[in-house]
Amino acid sequence: MAVNLTIIVITQLLLFLVGLLYIKWHINLKRWDKPFFSALIINTTWFVISMVVGLTIYSIIGQNLFTDLLIIVINTFLGFGILIIIYKNEWLRTLEIVGLAQISLFITSIFINFLFDIIDIFLIEGNNRLNGSKFAFFLFVLIFLGMTVFLSSWGDKIQLVTLRRVVVIVSVIPGLLYLMGAFVSQQERFIANFPQILSISFIFSIISMVGAKKIAYKTIPIQKIREHIILEKNKPLLKVTNLKVYYPLLKGMLKRKVGEVKAVDDVSFEIKTGETLGLVGESGCGKTTIASTILGLLKKDDGEILFHDESIPKELTSYLRQKIQMVFQDPDASLNPRLKVTSIIAEPLKNLLGITNKMEIRRHVLRLLKEVSLKREHMDRYPHEFSGGQKQRIIIARALACNPELIVLDEPTSALDVSVQAQILNLLIDLQEQYGYGFLFITHNLSVVNHIAARVAVMYLGKFVEVGETDQIFLNPTHPYTQALLKSHSEIDPFDQDVKYVLEGEVPSPIAPPPGCAFNPRCVSDNRTPECEFELPHKIKIEEGHYIWCVNPPTGFDVIEETE
Incomplete structure (x- = not known):
């Protein structure tokens, strides 16, 4: 007994x-x-x-x-x-x-x-x-x-x-x-x-x-093993500190500079191996500018970008072009319609890895297609013969061809059906689990961020307004803009009877942003005060790893960093 x-x-x-x-x-x-x-x-x-x-x-x-x-x-x-x-x-x-x-x-x-x-x-x-x-x-x-x-x-x-x-x-x-x-x-x-x-x-x-x-x-x-590097997870990969990217405003025949657009203004974040950072915000807030600067497509005006604790030069070396890859938003615009799949995926193999033998290239292409759940018969087809989801898989296979460590994904699922989106997201998660890639995931879709990202950074008009782990952002949104984004997010749920909130007004022009807090004209927070119209936001710690930038800290929280 x-x-x-x-x-x-x-x-x-x-x-x-x-x-x-x-x-x-x-x-x-x-x-x-x-x-x-x-x-x-x-x-x-x-x-x-x-x-x-x-x-x-x-x-x-x-x-x-x-x-x-x-x-x-x-x-x-x-x-x-x-x-x-x-x-x-x-x-x-x-x-x-x-x-x-x-x-x-x-x-x-x-x-x-x-x-x-x-x-x-x-x-x-x-x-x-x-x-x-x-x-x-x-x-x-x-x-x-x-x-x-x-x-x-x-x-x-x-x-x-x-x-x-x-x-x-x-x-x-x-x-x-x-x-x-x-x-x-x-x-x-x-x-x-x-x-x-x-x-x-x-x-x-x-x-x-x-x-x-x-x-x-x-x-x-x-x-x-010889063809891939398995990254040990949770190790420093990318560190961006006080990044500033300004677009000059030119006028006249002499292209005289009369001003500048602060596309990215004093932004800092880190990405570790095996980690996904979700970058969210409305169109024009500077998300793609950050990605382009990391890839060396745009020059930064100030700040520092470190990859494996080493500064990234103004022009990426062959090694960095191999280790940092990007998946673009539109699969149709990313694939050359005149090239077959084998030739498309072979470009990084030839240019970055120096593989020129045709049989060796086909073997690599076949392996990469299998990694993204495509078959041998897809090797000799043209892009127009594939669906949108299959095209995006080809782009991912091309990004994986040169053994990257950091992959920047700029709206990789926005042009796809919902069912296909889930397949692509699950594919990315599986690849990250297997190889330890770091992802910078740019999107407007909050459901996608909640599904794939470990941490989230919310941007508004070139600045971060809230940064934290995914659960912190979705369960305890603190900045008024983050709260508005989550309330305006539509999700089919028969048990959810709450009326969705829609942000009023338009995003201010980045050429002439409002003084003080950039979100001030659209803010409906109870904590809004006249100081919001002329004071710059302060960095406020909500909890470990969770920060907001606001003029008026919530009750019980103190300013930890003054904004210059």
Whole structure:
């Protein structure tokens, strides 16, 4: 009976963790922040009540299919009530969330019970019960680990072989599973022989680590390793500091300078490997100017652009043209209609990598097309024979041809259908996960930014008005312009009855911007004061990594940087 109760408690604990991860996924959290605490409260309450109810029913009736279904029904109503009380959600949406959660938890519990049944098969009577469970876990985990590594993408295999952090995680988990199996099978012998079991667990972890690395190394295509660089994630890639780009206003036959347009005015940001920075704002705010300056298409008037902690020269070298690539907005304008796909993708291979052999070029082109889910028969077709989504895939393949590290994407999905947009976004996410690319993603579509970006920078008339992580921007928008953008964002949701907000007025002319805060003429914030008409915005810290530029800081926040 003690072992059965232990199994039930362990099952409930695992279901508790699964529930937390499910809620995190359902409300689209990218990190544990304020909404996590609501999820924690809900799941903790749900966990305690459901475990007490489950243990009570099992002790009275016993464990069978009827009691499992009874507990599911009870837990559904419990979760429904808890969500209604804490979130005050509509009942139909709440019932949908709870129902999906219960189904996923029930499937998980079946899988966990199946594992324990596997252990019972190997449990041998007498003093060898513990050894039986050791053998069961060793066999099961080894097979599971080996299949997982074998079926992983080769980019993940390289991460496993080269990164110590990944190796440690992979090696520790099997050892912990071994300890859990030994504890579940027989607690008394587990405590008495703990030093020996711990030593065996450590040896088991080492064996698992060596085996996983061997499988990974043996199944990596060596030719692809030579052709690609897998970037270690979360390392400094691009740093832009106080960037200023001004367009001169010329007049007369002598092209005399009479003024300037401050297209980008004192902008700073960073991008790390494996990270996506979303750059959003209305047309004409300076987003594409930033991208063109990074690529060397425009000259900066002031500021610094560092790539791998080295300053980017005014004219990009061959190395930087290879490592920084761009995907443009219009796929039709980006492809030469007179060239076949092979010739289009071969341009960077010839000009930047120096590959001239025709057979070698076709092999590279075929590999790149497969990376973007296109086929061999597409190699010898012209651009007009493809759909919009396929054309954008060809452009992405061309950008990947010379092994870039930073890819600038200027509205890559705006000209595509919604279903095709999702395919392109998922393709970009998969490529970033596999190779560790850094993305500067420029778009007007807030849903796209929420889906793909880790951090967001909101621009207005050449300046940043709010910068932060995606959850910070979407869950706690602080600047009036960001709030207006999110309120004016239209999304099909039958449960959302809020009236959308539309910004009034036009974007001021960048030739003659308004004095003080540039957003002042259109601002409807309650904090708006006469000072907004002549004072420049100050940099204000909302929380770690979350900043706004505003004349009047929100209540409880202080100015951390005065604007000159």
